Amino acid sequence: MVLCYCGRFAIVRTSKTDTNPGRRFYCCAEQGSNCGFFMWFDPPMCARSTELIPGLLKSKMRADLLEHELRTGLGSSTRNQADFEKLEQEISKKNTQIKYLLVIIAFLCLMLLF
């Protein structure tokens, strides 16, 4: 366990910045405190990961939104069955692309470590 400057157990959060997307870091558990403790939990990301991950996250969010629309029937008044089938295919295609890209990113990161 890691302690912050004010002696509490630091918590782990996930970065949402474009320079460190998805990279986890330690910070003070007390929100709004002046502690200012910060330490990376994950090692630095390779440049390729930093380049690809924001786009992947956006694709994933879009796929999740489309899936939510399909499941809840939202937007059904403006979309017909053919549109739903097209959306389902698009979601499936995006999810496959995301899986392949994550495997490539993991491989590239491992190559950089060794």
Ligand SMILES: [Zn+2]
């Ligand atoms: Zn603290």
